[in-house]
Amino acid sequence: MHTAPRDLSRPPVAPSQGLRITPLGGIGEIGRNMTVFEHAGKLLVVDCGVLFPEDTQPGIDVILPDFTSLESRLDDIEAIVLTHGHEDHIGGVPYLLKQRPDIPVVGSQLTLAFLSAKLTEHNIKPVLVHVEAGGRHAAGPFALEFIAVNHSIPDGLAVVIRTAAGVVLHTGDFRMDQFPLDGRLTDLRAFGRLGEEGLDLLLVDSTNAEIPGFTISETELTPAIDQVFTTTPGRVIVSSFASHVHRIQQVLDASDARGRKVAFVGRSMVRNMRIARELGYLTVPRGLVIDYAKTRNLPPNKVTLICTGSQGEPMAALARMANETHEVRISDGDTVLLASSLIPGNESAIYGIINKLTDLGANVVHKGNARVHVSGHASAGELVYCYNILRPRNVMPVHGEPKHLRANGALAERTGVPTDNVLIVRDGVVVDMVDGVARIVGQVENDLVYVDGQTVGHVTEDTLADRRKLSAAGVLTVLAFLRSGTAELAEPLEYLHRGSVHGQDSLDNASRAVDKALADATRNKTTAGDQLEEIIATTVARSLARSSRREPVVIAVVLDA
Ligand SMILES: [Zn+2]
Secondary structure (H helix, E strand, C coil): CEECCCCCCCCCCCCCCCEEEEEEECECECCCCEEEEEECCEEEEECCCCECCCCCCCCCCEEECCCHHHHHHHHHEEEEECCCCCHHHHCCHHHHHHHCCCCEEEECHHHHHHHHHHHHHCCCCCEEEECCCCCEEEECCEEEEEEEEECCCCCEEEEEEEECCEEEEECCCCECCCCCCCCCCCCHHHHHHHHHHCCCEEEEECCECCCCCCCCCHHHHHHHHHHHHHHCCCCEEEEECCCCHHHHHHHHHHHHHCCCEEEEECHHHHHHHHHHHHCCCCCCCCCCECCHHHHCCCCHHHEEEEECCCCCCHHHHHHHHHCCCCCCCCCCCCEEEEECCCCCCCHHHHHHHHHHHHHCCCEEECCCCCCCCCCCCCEHHHHHHHHHHHCCCEEEEECECHHHHHHHHHHHHHCCCCHHHEEECCCCEEEEEECCEEEEEEECCCCCEEEECCEECCCCHHHHHHHHHHHHHCEEEEEEEECCCCCCECCCCEEEEECCCCCHHHHHHHHHHHHHHHHHHHHCCCCCHHHHHHHHHHHHHHHHHHHHCCCCEEEEEEEEC
């Protein structure tokens, strides 16, 4: 395995006959997937997703890939190809289209329908190109072919990119469910043909590369899901991703069989299910789905609720139910069915939510205590089959944290891919493929770009550091009344607290430290208000860190006495 070194310089000019590959997201993290391909001066973008924030990024809505390296090249982009409709693959598209709205967006029917709904909210009218599994499309010098893949959302596509520099397969997210609910298999025969043709580079989903064996089939969940609907005396409250059409179909079928009416709760869930139903991906028996308000008039054992969070992900809604701030209030006898992965980052937070829901009287059924969820990603066994069928010359594991990428790289090596041809990279690392050989050649800008309300990229790592400090130690404002034009205090300092607590001794120490600092300032003839504010804030912060081991955000305000 060849791992990208830490400090890479900027890449050289792209090779004229080669293919340049630059992942801008999804490598080193699960989310904000985006890869840029460059050939003959033109660019092709595959996926453009968002990453959801962690607890250490308070107040952030979503995190985008860094588009800096594309800013001067927007007119060279031939197309954005979307492999499937998950937020971590399409959520960033509105932000890229804001920079150039007429970039054609290529994808399957459901993927583009989910994207269109999102773009309408952003007031963007996209140029859409519908493609199907088995279909082809030419985007400038990139000849594209699309291959059906099975995943936790219908209509997923892997994309073959043919240029004069060789043949590349990007799998997108996939697994190899042999008994999928919709009968749409990952097209291994197409993989086989590609292997025969000769595959120069494989970019392959790493999410489950550490998990041995095979991901079980969706159909194996049916008995456990049915069991929930048979035995629950109250409502069944299902928490799912707003895009998991097949899991929701299972829930609709089980509800119908038990005479339960179903209501969708959450804007993205209502919207996506309307789209999936209109396009025929979801089959809903007449009269089964009703408005949430109407479920209040039914006996609890005749009701199923299917809920999601505001971003389409399940945990946010569940957290609000657990804290009793959600419109759905848990009652004794309800079952909460957690039809999603348990651990998108924070295990203890999720178990906290499960405990609170249990305290409120719910029976919580989840992946940890029943077979009610299965991953959408290929496990190690499936990946090995793919390597052996595709026989790629070069491999670049994508979609995963560093440990997933390495595990995937190790699988590639075991199947005989030469160790120098397995590239473990990071977001922003640039790989050039020339004469069938892929090599790391440099690195471009790659920051986490934070979306916070209406702002994009305004929140920095420093802002987040302040927010973490505020949550841990609050804010302390220091008012300093100075004699006009001097650094001399006219009155003792005044302290205003919000969420910060200090003993009088600590504050007295801080005041004495400020007296000294201002005496120094007087000697140095420092009288500018902003400089004095900086001196006072730093002095107070240091003093409190020493005396009370607390580090609040300190704001000093200098006023003329
Ligand atoms: Zn996905």
